[in-house]
Amino acid sequence: MKKTEERDHVDRWLESAWLEEIPNLDFAVEGIVDRMSGLSRRFKRSLNDTLAEHGLSWEEWDVLGALRRAGPPFRRSAGELAEISELSSGAMTNRLDRLEKAGLVKRLSDPNDRRGVLVELTKAGQKAWLESTGAEAAREALIAAALSDREKEQLNALLRRLMLEFERREGKRSKKP
Numbered sequence: 001m002k003k004t005e006e007r008d009h010v011d012r013w014l015e016s017a018w019l020e021e022i023p024n025l026d027f028a029v030e031g032i033v034d035r036m037s038g039l040s041r042r043f044k045r046s047l048n049d050t051l052a053e054h055g056l057s058w059e060e061w062d063v064l065g066a067l068r069r070a071g072p073p074f075r076r077s078a079g080e081l082a083e084i085s086e087l088s089s090g091a092m093t094n095r096l097d098r099l100e101k102a103g104l105v106k107r108l109s110d111p112n113d114r115r116g117v118l119v120e121l122t123k124a125g126q127k128a129w130l131e132s133t134g135a136e137a138a139r140e141a142l143i144a145a146a147l148s149d150r151e152k153e154q155l156n157a158l159l160r161r162l163m164l165e166f167e168r169r170e171g172k173r174s175k176k177p
Contacts, residue, residue: 054132074121
């Protein structure tokens with residue numbers, strides 16, 4: 001590390017003598033993992049704060065986002081939403097009840113399945129998702145402003161390589177719709 005660089009809490013932690021006893025510990029890798037974990041926690045906390053300011057929970061925002069990603073008319077089956085969110089149908093029903101009560105989604109009969117239910121994003125739901133997501137994007141941009149455009153590209157390329165290696169080792173590609 002250059003003497004002119006600022007030090008963060010991870011640098012100070014990595015200087016702990018007891019860490020030297022850990023077999024196979026690569027301090028460079030540990031620094032990467034600890035910083036990525038810390039940034040992830042902080043970005044999640046920022047998102048939760050933003051969502052709370054907009055009257056949403058992360059779980060509600062996730063469902064609204066799944067509907068938004070479906071494209072116009074922003075509609076999916078309740079079962080599809082449960083699968084995307086990795087929830088039981090009962091848990092999804094509870095989530096949809098709250099969203100419907102808030103006027104953010106509406107349930108429709110599935111014309112292709114008498115027993116099926118389609119869930120559609122309302123105009124209010126579209127507005128809530130767009131406003132909350134835009135507000136968080138602005139917060140994230142303030143943090144990312146610490147990097148130049150070139151550094152952002154470099155960081156994205158490096159993180160992509162790590163993600164691809166995880167995906168290869170898991171034997172699958174991420175399939176978040």
